[in-house]
Amino acid sequence: MMNIRELLQTRPLLFDGAMGTYYKAAPGVECEQANLTDPAGVLAVHREYLAAGADAVKTNTFSLPRLAAAHAPGWEQLAQAGWQLAVQAAEETGAAVFADLGPAPDTEAVPAGQVYTAVAKQFAALGARNFLFETLSSDAGLLDAVGAIKAEVPDAFVLVSFAVLPDGYTREGMYCKDLARRMQESGIVDAVGLNCVSAPGAMRTLAKQLGGTLPLSVMPNAGYPIVTRTQVKYQGRPEYFARELGRLAAEGTVQILGGCCGTTPAHIAALRAELDRLPVVKKTAPAEEFSTVKKQTVENEDAFLRKLNAGEKVIAIELDSPRTADLTGYLEGAKKLQAAGADLLTIADCPIAQARMDSSLVACRVHRELGLCTLPHMTCRDRNLNATKALLLGLYAEGVREVLAITGDPIPTAERDEVKNVYQFNSRKLAQYIVSLAGEGREMPGPMTVFGALNLNARNFDVELRRAKEKLENGMSGFLTQPVLSAQAVENLKKSRKTLGADAKILAGIMPVVSQRNAIFMENEINGIHVEDWIIEKFAGLDRAQGEELGLAISLEMAKAALPYADGLYLMTPFNRVALMERLIGRLKQEVLGAY
The missing domain is CATH 3.20.20.220 (TIM Barrel)
Incomplete structure (x- = not known):
């Protein structure tokens, strides 16, 4: 399979889009269950994104950390089936496969680090060498799991991606620059970025504020959601999505791109066309280092x-x-x-x-x-x-x-609903x-x-x-x-x-x-x-x-x-x-x- 580090020396890496919103799961059924109940459907989605020009696909396993934390029976089988389907699709084009881990709940009884480590080790045993921790609102327990991955798979490529609002804060109130800095300073994370919540324009603004020597990733939603009676729809056009992200790639701000909620193979195909127009370089110039200069203290005592x-x-x-x-x-x-x-x-x-x-x-x-x-x-x-x-x-x-x-x-209320x-x-x-x-x-x-x-x-x-x-x-x-x-x-x-x-x-x-x-x-x-x-x-x-x-x-x-x-x-x-x-x-x- 593709070597991520070698590819990033010459051109940006393009991920697929959103399995969860593109695959048509039955109402009330989690998309990941389709790994067992409809493997042909999941495989078809992977192939559509690869045909659109994606260099890498994510396993259909976003909710596994939550299921593992709840000790849901069969989550290991979902991991195995999801891994095998992604590998089968990727072998046809030589694309990279990333084990996809969404957010894990963090409790005193079951810390997030423990959950992430268990799921990541399950994928490592299946042969995973690339790992994506995505849509995170906190880094609780994350570096513990990354350390465990590196201990088992020293050459693993680990991408960590946070979900932030347009003002730069996660839903748990953590600032994206602080989170990115901690990943940078850890010495064990290979790339960091943003995904979900924000649309392309807002994420482009956020990405330009992040610095560091790590490769930077952006995977915005297709647009902002419109809620109808029966479903949530995203109406962002592929041309706009591709143009905004293409500008980031052309400026050298980001090296890894893809899509989150609402992005279809059409969005990825449009972005592929934008990226293919970029000149090939020997090595992507590193972004500006995080400043180590202490911020000026403001006298603020009453x-x-x-x-x-x-x-x-x-x-x-x-x-x-x-x-x-x-x-x-x-x-x-x-x-x-x-x-x-x-x-x-x-x-x-x-x-x-x-x-x-x-x-x-x-x-x-x-x-x-x-x-x-x-x-x-x-x-x-x-x-x-x-x-x-x-x-x-x-x-x-x-x-x-x-x-x-x-x-x-x-x-206190009796009407809890x-x-x-x-x-x-x-x-x-x-x-x-x-x-x-x-x-x-x-x-x-x-x-x-x-x-x-x-x-x-x-x-x-x-x-x-x-x-x-x-x-x-x-x-x-x-x-x-x-x-x-x-x-x-x-x-x-x-x-x-x-x-x-x-x-x-x-x-x-x-x-x-x-x-x-x-x-x-x-x-x-x-x-x-x-x-x-x-x-x-x-x-x-x-x-x-x-x-x-x-x-x-x-x-x-x-x-x-x-x-x-x-x-x-x-x-x-x-x-x-x-x-x-x-x-x-x-x-x-x-x-x-x-x-x-």
Whole structure:
């Protein structure tokens, strides 16, 4: 079969188009099943693309990583049948065959790297020497699998292709230039590129932004999809598809080309004609090296961050936004807390999944009118990538420089088929996405500081700490903890400080309990909070004034115990009792913070 490396020395490599949208599978039947149920049909599609001029074909096995992760019976047989059909077709023209692996789910129980490795080894055993990992939105576990391939097949050619939106981000919020750079720096990936999601014009723009010494690949969709009652159609014309990609090849930007969703043999034939008009060269000139010059740092600290980074103990205080459209009372409360000595106002994003005024809009209003630093909570719930990005850009423009990234509570509903939650990524991926928006040539001139949640009351705190480390690795700078209302929570805070290090900023959560009923409710109905029995018992028979006084006393004791291991305090306002929190801040400054 064809030697990919030798071919790329003289001319571009042309892949086939999209088996999944061209092969007419029965409704509800996965295209890959046809390897066993309709081998003649799959073989015919391969031959059509090769007759159109493709140099390489992909095995009809895109969904195998997902099937393998789910332990679907027979996925090995689908791999074998798909491989044999592609090889049979390719032998007739001498084309190359690539083992095709789509995205694998990445879970703690079955990591993506484990899945990719199992499927890739299956193909290697069948004789595969070329591998395509395509339509990826993340590189989780990918390099582990590539390393395993190279160990078994040292001369293997591995192409990795990411699916990105026209703005350059994957659906998991990863930036294409960062992903390409990691593939470049790995030393084991042979080519990198983009496929799917974007149409030819948008992908051409994206490809021109990518640099590196690795061969670059582009395989766009035929166009953007049109959804009819029964199917999804792509109406992009072959002539336009070929012209846009031909320009990239002529400029020397890309060395590997092909098609994804909606591309037919007609698209590949048109592109073949464009490529055949290019002059033959001895060697494709390498693209510009990735820059190793450090990007200029933008001074981006506000008053809260300057104080925190200077080592001073800070006070952040949470005040839930109103349930109505009237902000008058809220702004008055925020102003009182600011005067009492709060350094930062945090605003929850519809806590307990109950609608309130948008936390980001409230944060902008408070910052604009009071000059108080704000930390809006941003959940992964109910916002897709576009909505999240739009909100972040607005926050930055309004001068908000901190955000708390959390997964968020799911919306409770009995109508599960009618009300759907949107969870496009978790808090770790959200943090990575927020951080990636800043930098030279990107949407934000300077970075936003991302905080996360740390549950000191987690039953398996070692797991919670492991996740906290992952959050730091993904760009978070620190944590706001759940309320400290037990000796165990203090011990876990101490352990956190030792494990996460001094660079991770930790604000210890303090929430005054105000009554026995309040304590019982928090213990039983609020996730992540543990109130010890002795605290619950102490509130028996107390009226409101007595309850508040006892709540203040306990909060002061918890703050004293927590502060040696924290960079500040995160105060949570119960029932919007601003006057109570004014008293708490005053006593903290007088009785606790003075020691620091």
